[in-house]
Amino acid sequence: MNFIEELRWRGMIHDMMPGTEEQFAKEKTAAYIGFDPTSDSLGVGNLVQVMILLHLQQAGHKPFALVGGATGMVGDPSGKSDERNLLDAETLQHNQAGIEKQLRKFLNFDNGENAAEMVNNYDWFKEMSFLDFIRDVGKHISINYMLAKDSVKSRLETGMSFTEFSYQLVQGYDFYWLNTHKNCKVQLGGSDQWGNIVTGTELIRRKSGNEAYAVTTPLIKKADGTKFGKSASGNIFLDPKKTSPYKFYQFWLNATDEDAENYIKIFTLKPKTEINELIKEHQQSPHLRILQKELAKDITIRVHSVEDYEAALNASEILFKTGQEAIDGLKNLPADLFEAIFEGVPQSTVPKKEVENGISIIDLLVTTTHFLSSNGEARRALKENSISVNKNKVNEEDTITFSHVINDSYILLQRGKKNYFVVKVN
RNA sequence: GGGGAAAUACUCAAGCGGUCAACGAGGACAGACUGUAAAUCUGUUGGCUACGCCUUCGUAGGUUCGAAUCCUGCUUUCCCCA
Known part of the structure; x- marks a missing residue:
């Protein structure tokens, strides 16, 4: 051709x-x-x-x-x-x-x-x-x-x-x-x-x-007509210092079905037959998200590396699992693997003492970690039932204690499905 | 150089003396439904020590019991005439 x-x-x-x-x-x-x-x-x-x-x-x-x-x-x-x-x-x-x-x-x-x-x-x-x-x-x-x-x-x-x-x-x-x-x-x-x-x-x-x-x-646009290449947190860059490989991988994985079909043609070198095959498979069982996964994999490997892809994939699998399985997955994660996976997820450190004394969930979200920017926002989010600690939903009255700390070293905060924050305890 | 109009939250855009933290739309975020999709429905969208309080309507003053709303200076933008 x-x-x-x-x-x-x-x-x-x-x-x-x-x-x-x-x-x-x-x-x-x-x-x-x-x-x-x-x-x-x-x-x-x-x-x-x-x-x-x-x-x-x-x-x-x-x-x-x-x-x-x-x-x-x-x-x-x-x-x-x-x-x-x-x-x-x-x-x-x-x-x-x-x-x-x-x-x-x-x-x-x-x-x-x-x-x-x-x-x-x-x-x-x-x-x-x-x-x-x-x-x-x-x-x-x-x-x-x-x-x-x-x-x-x-x-x-x-x-x-x-x-x-x-x-x-x-x-x-x-x-x-x-x-x-x-x-x-x-x-x-x-x-x-x-x-x-x-x-x-x-x-x-x-x-x-x-x-x-x-x-x-052609100017690339998303199916809804908005600009391509931006996420809530700004432009998606190729430089891993500006956009972590995890975020980069997630950017592609989050593409809508319609966009993914276009993107896989434009951003990968996969041949026509393979792409058509993927599209067909995807249409048969869209919930498997084959297109998005292939797309994200291909581009992440080419822009970053196989190792970065694997780390991003690993992190994604753990972060997006639900229920008991997710919690167990978190708990069984060795510390070094944890570090690798959450590189790129925003984090902050809290002294062990403070956690042992117990921190109210609002204080944890705002004052100690700055995950959310104001108490008002934290209350709102809690009312919306959108905050999870270690994958469990929490409410305004909850207090975080040492029993929440996984593997003696971290707590995983979450707002909604896709926003994560790691609290390191030491 | 002369005359006129306008500046409101992320954006557009109401409001023209009290009931305004400010209508509405879009966006954004979240919840439900799902597939980390789309569509749809719902909620939220200044801050706080929160049935109350504080700071916001270009900027600095003034009038008033009380101003985003009236007056004055300043800044910026747009329009018309030269």
């Missing part, structure tokens, strides 16, 4: 320039995607772009991953309703390094002919003077053309700085540069990048007369 066909059945194509498919069919083709260093870690949203590059490489083409050291200094107005704050050079540097490191994990940079390559547009912009830029680049693209872009048009009312206005030219020049120096003929990206990409192909056509192509991916 060729590159474009692969993307197509996975639902990863939003738009494509005429001739793109032929270009990929004709020869080994180089293509690039840019990553903005707005954070020091990629989020799951960026994972779509990473997967595209992976498919590209697997189809025998050559991927370029561009880190936007220069474009990051300008700020892409696409999809933004407000002017962005500029990041300082130090932050950008730090972010670039983080992103580069993550990209290296996914792509093969060392397989000869179609090895992936990492480039940073700062390298070709740092030497360029403003005058050079407006003479060599600006001269080829008309204001009228730039104004017609959605990213600009939508901001004409509310205002936009010259800096952001010029963004499309800067990105356009990237494409031109890669085209002339690296023979890169295609730019890939999210659908919000279409305007910027087309400015690039236009620039290439006018400056060097070459043909250049574009493929964009």
Whole structure:
């Protein structure tokens, strides 16, 4: 199956320039995607772009991953309703390094002919003077053309700085540069990048007369129309320090049936037959959550490691069991395994003395652990019957004593089904 | 530069002298039902030493027994005219 066909059945194509498919069919083709260093870690949203590059490489083409050291200094107005704050050079540097490191994990940079390559547009912009830029680049693209872009048009009312206005030219020049120096003929990206990409192909056509192509991916949304890649506690990042592997695993496991079907196509490399098989199995017995489990497993292993996956799976199984079985499971857990499992679950430490004296449940939830932020919230939660201690529901009058401490060292608090908190006693 | 309008909790949005911790909607969280799904129903959504008290309606003052509501200065935003 060729590159474009692969993307197509996975639902990863939003738009494509005429001739793109032929270009990929004709020869080994180089293509690039840019990553903005707005954070020091990629989020799951960026994972779509990473997967595209992976498919590209697997189809025998050559991927370029561009880190936007220069474009990051300008700020892409696409999809933004407000002017962005500029990041300082130090932050950008730090972010670039983080992103580069993550990209290296996914792509093969060392397989000869179609090895992936990492480039940073700062390298070709740092030497360029403003005058050079407006003479060599600006001269080829008309204001009228730039104004017609959605990213600009939508901001004409509310205002936009010259800096952001010029963004499309800067990105356009990237494409031109890669085209002339690296023979890169295609730019890939999210659908919000279409305007910027087309400015690039236009620039290439006018400056060097070459043909250049574009493929964009659809913006991933959840079935209910909300943004993908966020959880209650914020963005889901690939960096385990920002999003623990446990949380990361849970994020995928919590996908709705509908979403899971889409995600497994987009975020895993599993072949079509296997995916169809999984979907069928899932539909036959949806309560087994096969899709979600496979999805979460595959991605967690690829982004983190097999060990991280196993730990997350282990933790999930123990945390989500119910009844006596769950309590026994907790009690039988050796201390070291416990540590590993609950890494990533919020926790705090309480002196043994205090527990021996007995703590009211409200004090425990709020004052000693800060699991909940106010007594009022704690009372509310208790009234809602949503608080459990070691998997047992508790009410407002309950007092926590040493008899609640499991294995001499911890207490497991829970709000609702999915929010856990570990109290360590020592 | 001149004139007008507006700023309310996570967001939108009521309220225009007491009955306002502030209608309503969305969101979020929780409970029931389930499959850690969806849909649905229900509850909660400022704080506290809690049938009471305290702090909140851009900001600083003022009028009043009493203000989110009236007045004044300031800040910000939007609109109209130049």
